[in-house]
Amino acid sequence: MNGFPAPAALERLRGRTVVVKFGGSAMVDEELTRAFADDVVRLRRAGVRMVVVHGGGPQISAQLKRLGIGSHFAAGLRVTTPETMDVVRMVLSGKVQRRLVGLLNEHGPYAVGLTGEDAHTLVAERRYGEVGGEAVDIGLVGNITKVDTTFVRMLLDHGHIPVISPVARGESGEVYNINADTAAGAIAVALEAGTLVVLTDVAGLYAHWPESDRIVERLTAGDLDLLLPGLDGGMLPKMEACGNAVRAGVRTARVLDGRVAHALLTGLLHPGRGGTTVLPDTAPENGDTESPPPLRPTGTVPVS
Template sequence: MPWPEGLRGKVVVVKFGGNAMVDPGLQLTFAQDVVELWRAGLRPVVVHGGGPQISAMLDRLGLETRFEAGLRVTTPETMDVVRMVLTGRVQRELVGHINAHGPFAVGLTGEDAHTMTAVRRPARVDGRAVDIGLVGDVVDVNPAMVRALLEQDHIPVVSPVARGADGQVYNVNADLAAAALAVALDAERLVMLTDVEGLYADWPRSTEVIGRLTARALDGLLPGLASGMLPKMEGCLRAVRGGVRKAHVVDGRVPHAVLRSVLAETSPGTTVVPDAVTRS
């Protein structure tokens, strides 16, 4: 597929997560896709999750894994595991896969150079407030470090951990971190990898995927979404309302899903566009 010339020099933020993170073959094809974006003149930035790896380590340590409103309940002990797994294992593996193709990737976290600042995120389930612990919501992004890496032809790989103004370190949902970074970088695209084909129109009664919808339409759907899809679609909504031209949710189980979402005239999965946009 030919590369659209209009994308050269543009920033594409890719959130790496889901089954693609634990399947060795998909890890390799993801790294190939990211390098191919770089070679084509785009400026990819990767934000990764690590949910399965964090849960596995918590199980090994005998610590509870619990989710509320689609977000991991994060105690101080859990936060220690989150930092260790995200920056000490997942990030290093991903940087290694990308750098198998050349000296491209550089790892950092939201803590580094105050790239992301977060506050404690409130949560509600069925109308009641719930305590989800040290879970943060990004309230400020300083993209200077990431921009410097891009200008040096590097591929930033960012772990979603952020520090608050109070000095507390927070676990930030990777979908929402990717969206915040995409807005701060004035990204052309945001690509979210997940374990389903896209946003289903009438789940669980139907597996028909909504191919395209506006921010306003998505806003109306958010309250009824399943908890697993909620942060992804909330991130897409924040991104396009913050200036990102398109946000894609695609099936990361499909090899080369990232390239297909950026290159294809009609992206697989679900594409979210600003309200004023009706066609590609």
């Protein structure tokens, strides 16, 4: 981890809680994954309370193909049968998470892996897709209804880095597949995080794609609401998560290009350099804050 900003340059982030959704190209490229792990550990050593929520869509698709299990999507979401759900849990918690935890722990005893099922961290109900204005059954896909931060806060208070798989428990014991962007946003809100970061495979939110590749560098939650109807594909849940997070109290949300090594560290230290920043409608002029928000007492947070 040589050649990066000195600890003094990170001082303004000390004490802040940062929730990062890790996914896309950064997860399947060894060099990018190591760069991400380096960034997370450097931030942790600087006193930042880091939480990582990871995806694993490409790895899940590859494993389903190897096992000869069909896979298809409806309304942009993976249709999740009980058989598919078994593979989702196996890949996310047994492969993807283990790899990331291992890389983080090469630098010290920092990372602890858990799923949303553990300690009832995430509770969800069945989600239905919408195709042509009609609700369709997409199986064991969930909407988060509650986030219990007790265990995550305990890990943070002891200096650990929680690494969370987006799998949730239902009220009756079912297990649901959760979109990782949505999970990261809900966890950021429940922790009253200072910042939510979403790493993706594009440079940011395009203003008029595909007519133009101009990136929207900064916008408020209200501005974003006007753009959401025109978004599709994987960008929609990412931007929805950002908008919902800042509207619920997270001070800033950033979409950064995960194809660029050390995008996380660069984006946090230089908010105006690359990516898209989403701010509350009443955001301060500088677009960021110098100190972390006050923490809510430990407990369960309902998700509206």
